[in-house]
Amino acid sequence: MKKILVTTDLSHSSKVAVRFAIQLASQIGYELTFLYVNTSFIIDPFSAVTFVGLPEPDNKKQEQALIKFVHTLYRQTNKQPGKTTYIAENKLDVSEAILNCAKRIKADYICMSTRGGGLVNKLLGSHTTRILHDSPIPLLVVPRYYRIKKISTILYPSDLEKIETELPLIKNFASSFDASIAVYHYDYFTQEEEVHKKLNKIEHKFKSDKVSFHFKKLDPEVSLLRHLQIDIMTIKPSIITMFAKENRNWLEQLFQPLKTSEKGFNTRTPMLVFKK
Numbered sequence: 001m002k003k004i005l006v007t008t009d010l011s012h013s014s015k016v017a018v019r020f021a022i023q024l025a026s027q028i029g030y031e032l033t034f035l036y037v038n039t040s041f042i043i044d045p046f047s048a049v050t051f052v053g054l055p056e057p058d059n060k061k062q063e064q065a066l067i068k069f070v071h072t073l074y075r076q077t078n079k080q081p082g083k084t085t086y087i088a089e090n091k092l093d094v095s096e097a098i099l100n101c102a103k104r105i106k107a108d109y110i111c112m113s114t115r116g117g118g119l120v121n122k123l124l125g126s127h128t129t130r131i132l133h134d135s136p137i138p139l140l141v142v143p144r145y146y147r148i149k150k151i152s153t154i155l156y157p158s159d160l161e162k163i164e165t166e167l168p169l170i171k172n173f174a175s176s177f178d179a180s181i182a183v184y185h186y187d188y189f190t191q192e193e194e195v196h197k198k199l200n201k202i203e204h205k206f207k208s209d210k211v212s213f214h215f216k217k218l219d220p221e222v223s224l225l226r227h228l229q230i231d232i233m234t235i236k237p238s239i240i241t242m243f244a245k246e247n248r249n250w251l252e253q254l255f256q257p258l259k260t261s262e263k264g265f266n267t268r269t270p271m272l273v274f275k276k
Helices: 012-028 059-076 094-105 126-134 163-177 193-206 224-235 251-255
Strands: 003-007 031-038 084-090 109-113 139-142 153-157 180-187 211-217 239-244 271-275
Touching: 003 012, 003 094, 012 031, 012 059, 012 109, 012 139, 012 163, 031 059, 031 094, 059 084, 084 094, 094 109, 094 126, 126 271, 153 163, 153 224, 163 180, 163 193, 163 239, 163 271, 180 193, 180 224, 193 211, 211 224
Parallel strands: 003 031, 003 109, 031 084, 109 139, 153 180, 153 239, 180 211, 239 271
Antiparallel strands: 139 271
């Protein structure tokens, strides 16, 4: 049974990660470990004197608060808990606590919300970036406006450069849900004969009943991000996959600042992020 480490700070905005994990587990029986890292006991981390005479934080009380928080969401979603574990820790470094816990329980995925009272204040920002950089396991990133839905379709925007290694990782995830994978590739030169042949060769090699390819011609007047947004609104995928690395690559351009005349990237769709 695969394991997901689900992080929450018990805030309203962190509920989406819990709801998403509950949905995954309800479909295929993932084991869920819910983690609450409490930093509120820290008054002045640079002064040892501050802690003199203070009682030790009550982990049991924090754990009970976590259980109550999660069980409320189970009731609201009309789902029954499967195999679940609850961990409450008092740590100064939230990112380190999450990574250590994931390693300790041998998690297959880490699930986080994009806005969670300091856990993640923007997509691929702060703690998420560090966890993605340091974690050997994939990260499930859930946007604040996520609404529960079954996992049935996965959108895989790709530059096709590493499809031999990337697609099997996505298929491994998708197979658990019997989900289809839609590979979207954007290029200015899709209609040129040489490029067209190259794309058809890739499609012929990797296409299957569950994997489809969509080659889209880029409009120079429209940003890559906007092209992708339109397709997301059209096909309404259950999850978007992305592969991130430290240096800027094709997909990371989606999250760079846009011209003031353009709208920002806005989606309710969770993301499965792999580190390259």
